[in-house]
Amino acid sequence: MSDPVRPQSTLDLVATAGRLREEVQASPPLTHCLTNAVVTGFTANVLLALGAAPAMVDIVGEAEAFAGAASGLLINLGTPTPEQREASRQAVTGAVAAGTPWVLDPVAIGVLPVRTALALDLAERRPTAIRGNASEILALAGRSSGGRGVDATDDTEAAAEAARDLALRHGAVVAVSGPVDLVTDGLRVMRIANGHELLTKVTGGGCALGAAMAAYLGAARTTGVEPLMAVAAATLVYTVAAEQAAAVSSGPGSFAVALLDALAAVTADDLADRADVREEAW
C-alpha cells in the first residue's frame, strides 16, 4: 500500500529503520569499536543511547577473537597509534573470518600518510560499509588528496561518483556524510536530507554515526535486512534524532547532550514524520 505523497523507497526505509531500531533495543548488538581517542566516550554513549552494547577493545591479542564474537565492528582511523593499527588488522581478520559486518571510517586520510596507507590496505579486506565525508571518500577512491584534517573541503555530490566506484570495487556500502547524506551500494543510491548543522560542531558527530552503522548492520544480519538499508536506516535514525535535539538546544554543548537523549527516545512515528529521503538507480 503506497502513501499518496511519499515514494515507496522512503516508506521502505522508514519501515526498515523502525524495525532495526526495535531489534537493536530488544537484542542489543555487541558493537566492537576501535575508534579514535577524541570520540571514544561519546561514541560509546551514542551506542548505549541507541540500545546497543558498545565494547571498545583495541588491544593487540584481544581484538581478533572479540571481533569474531561481536555483532558488528567499527574501525575508525582518527588517532591510529601503532597498537591500534595492529589491533585493527587483527580485528578485521576476526570479523572477516566470522562474517561479522564491519565499517571502515577512514578519518582524515589523504593528507596524513600513516592512516592513508592503513585505510587503503583495510579497504581491500571487504568492509561491509565505508563511511566518510566527501574529502575522505574522494581520497580513498584515489581522486584527491583529501581535506584538511577532519573537515570535508569537498561537497557530497562531488564524491558521488567516487562513492559508486568504491562500492563496486570493494562490494561495500559507501556512505558520504554532508548536509545531504548519500548511501550507495553502487547500484542504488539513497539521499537522506535529514540532520542538522550542529552535528558538525560536536566532535564525533560523524564518527559516532559509523558506530551506529556497525550496530545496525549487526541487527540487520540477524533479521535479514540488506546492508544498504541498514546503513541508510542508521543514518536516518541518527539524523532525525539530531533534528529533534537541535530543536531543544541552545548551542553545541546542549546539542550533544540532547542528541543522546533523542537517540534513546526517537520513535518510529518520528522517523515517519521527518524522513526526507530520495532513492534512485545510478
Next chain:
Amino acid sequence: MSDPVRPQSTLDLVATAGRLREEVQASPPLTHCLTNAVVTGFTANVLLALGAAPAMVDIVGEAEAFAGAASGLLINLGTPTPEQREASRQAVTGAVAAGTPWVLDPVAIGVLPVRTALALDLAERRPTAIRGNASEILALAGRSSGGRGVDATDDTEAAAEAARDLALRHGAVVAVSGPVDLVTDGLRVMRIANGHELLTKVTGGGCALGAAMAAYLGAARTTGVEPLMAVAAATLVYTVAAEQAAAVSSGPGSFAVALLDALAAVTADDLADRADVREEAW
C-alpha cells in the same frame, strides 16, 4: 541512639558516608587513576564533582612514585595498552610500598585474555578493594568465563559467594555492581539498593564509581574509617546522586550531566532520606 524504623547498620553507613563526604571536600584526596580511554574524562569529572583531586598519570617512569604520594589509586583495565599495563604494575608497586589504598577494576576480564592475565596478577598484590559487575567478579574468582565485553551477563547475587571468596583470599573489600550493589570484606556484607538504571546507559557509570571508591578510601585512611565502610560510603553517595539525577533527566545524555551536578550537591540529609541499605553477617 537507634532510629525506631531503620537498622543500626544503615545509620552507621549514612553517618560514615556523610563524614567521608565532608572530609573529601575539606581535604581533597589526590586520586591517582590509571583508567581506560573511554571514560577518563568522565571519571575525572566525577572525582572533581565529589571534591577530590584527580590525576590520570599512566606513564611508565611516573606512575610508581606518584602512586606512593597519592591518597588513593584506581587501576581500571578497560583499555590496557602495553604502556598502561607496565605503568599499572609500577603504580601498584608504589601504592603497596607506601600503603596507599588501591582499587582494582577488572573490566571485561574472562573473555579477553590480555587483561585477564594482568588482573589475576594484580589481584595477588593485595588490592584494598576490587570492584566489578557480577560477571567480572565471577571471572576473577575463577568461576566463569566472564560476560560479553563490559556487560554483566550474571546477576549480583550469583556473584555473592565469589565475592566472599575473593575478599577472604585477597584480604580485600569486594564490591559487585548491579541493581543492588553488594559490598563485602568476607565477613560482613552490605547490600545497597540505591541507584538507577540510567547508570547503565552512560559509559563509565561503573568505572567512575571505582574512582570514587579510591578517593573515599584515601579520605578513610586519614580519618580511621575501615575500608568496608569507605567503599560502601562511596557507593551510597554515588547511587543516591544517581537517583537525584534521574529525577531531573530526560534521557542518558542529560542524566550524565545531572549526575555530575548531583555528586557536587548531594547532602548528608539526602543520604539519610534515601539510603536503602541492608547489612548481614555471612
Next chain:
Amino acid sequence: MSDPVRPQSTLDLVATAGRLREEVQASPPLTHCLTNAVVTGFTANVLLALGAAPAMVDIVGEAEAFAGAASGLLINLGTPTPEQREASRQAVTGAVAAGTPWVLDPVAIGVLPVRTALALDLAERRPTAIRGNASEILALAGRSSGGRGVDATDDTEAAAEAARDLALRHGAVVAVSGPVDLVTDGLRVMRIANGHELLTKVTGGGCALGAAMAAYLGAARTTGVEPLMAVAAATLVYTVAAEQAAAVSSGPGSFAVALLDALAAVTADDLADRADVREEAW
C-alpha cells in the same frame, strides 16, 4: 578616543578579542592539538564552539607535516605516552620550520619526571606561548618542584616573576591561570580577572584554554595581531564565556555544557560589558 572610566589597555584588548573572534569564525584556523587523553574530546568541542577547526593528530610520521600546514599548534603534556612524546617533537619541528605559532602546556611538571624533561626540552624550541598554572610555571622556570598533579599549590602572583623570566628567556608569551589570569611577554603584563571557580571543577578547564590560545594565535598571525594580545584575547573570550555559563548552571556538569554553548554565543558586546582587565609595564 578613550572611555571615561576604562583604561585604554582594556579597550584595546576588548577590541582585539572581538576582532580575533570574528576572524576565527570567518576563517576557521586549523588547530593542531597533541593533548592528553583526559581532555581530548572536551578540547575539540571547545575549539568547535569557538569556530575553529580542531585536528588531534598525535601520530609519529604524521605530526610534523601536519603542524607545518596548521594555523596553530598545541602541545599539552598531560598524558605523554612514548608515541605522543615523539610526535610532539615532530610537531614542534614542523611548526618551527613553517612559522606556525605554537603553545606549550607543561601539565603537572615538577613532580613527574618524564614530562618535566620533555617540557624543559621543548621550551628551548621557541614556543610562541607557554600556558600553565602557577606551580607549573614556577617549575618550568626552575623555581619550585611543581604542584601535586594538575593542581596549582602556588598562587598566580607568586609565579609573576617566574613568568617574566620565562618570557624573556624564551621569547614567549607566558600565561598563568588562576583566579586572576596573568599574561606577559616579559615587558608588559596583563591581568584578566574574569572567569569562574567552576572552571576548576571541570577536567580540561585549563587545558582547553591552551587550545583556544593556539587557535587565536593562528588567527592573529593572518591579521597582524601580536601574540601577547592574541593570548590575552583567547583568555578574555574564554573566561567571559565561563561567567555566562556559570550564571545558568546548577553544578559542574551543567557548567561544562553551558560553557560550550557560551563559547559559541559570546558577543563583542558581552566582552565589552564584562571585561575586567588591567595592564602594566613591569
